[in-house]
Amino acid sequence: MDELVVSTDVYVAPEEAYEFLVDFPRYERYTEYLDRVSRTRGDGGPGSRYALRFAWWKLTYTARSEVTDVDPPTRIDWRIVKDIDAHGSWRIxxxxxxxxxxxxxxxxxxxxxxxxxxDADSADSSSVSLPPLVSFGWVLDRVKDLVTEEAERVVRRAVSDLEGRERDVRLDVRDDTESL
Incomplete structure (x- = not known):
């Protein structure tokens, strides 16, 4: 299992940060490759499901995620429910x-x-329609390189919106992977 952790200080109350982060549809504004986020079930709490439509290069893919647990205002846990073994959290x-x-x-x-x-190796190659002569392995290698960049971009842009101003944001990034 690969792990990526990105953290920073935000100068708002924890409750304000939590309310901001639990609004998953807002995330489409923060990343270059996430076109749309739609809530398909729930109110944002445990059991809520989202469709996250990604587009990169000549590929589009819709990930299905679910909020698995929340502990306001300190934690939001989620998982991807098909095609790859992935989960994560926001901690405040x-x-x-x-x-x-x-x-x-x-x-x-x-x-x-x-x-x-x-777990990049758990990705289901049949879930993506690939152009001729393009291997799933090639795509996976390129996407893994984008994961860190996108995580950093999301956190930087979220901080700017939360605080209502642009500033230099110091990120602490840790990846416990051989593949990133």
Whole structure:
């Protein structure tokens, strides 16, 4: 199982960060390759399902995800329900004190972490219609390279929307993979 973890400090209350992150359809605004997110079932809590339509190169794919657990305002857990063994979470932890480089008008903050766990070898090659002479392995190798970039982009853009301003965002990125 491969793991990617991206985290940063956000200068809003944990409750505000949680409400923002539990709104999955908003995510389409943060990534280059996610065209659309549609809620297919539920109210955002456990059991809610989403269709996430990705487009990259000449390929499109709709991932089906499900919220598996929530613990407001500290955690949102999810999993992909078909075609690949993948799951993850958003974690929100209040900061005991603001760091010295926090914006001067910040009153409180939290550490926001996106964790993604996936088994690339579990991907179902029949789930994607490929152009002639293109192997599923080739596509998988390219997509794995995009996972880290996209996770970083999502977190940076979410921070900007949460705080209502652009700023340099220091990301802590850890990947425990041989494939990333």
């Amino acid at each position: 932890e209040p900061l005991e004190e603001l760091p010295s480089d926090a914006p001067t008008d910040a009153e409180e903050g939290c550490r926001v972490t996106l964790e993604i766990n996936f």
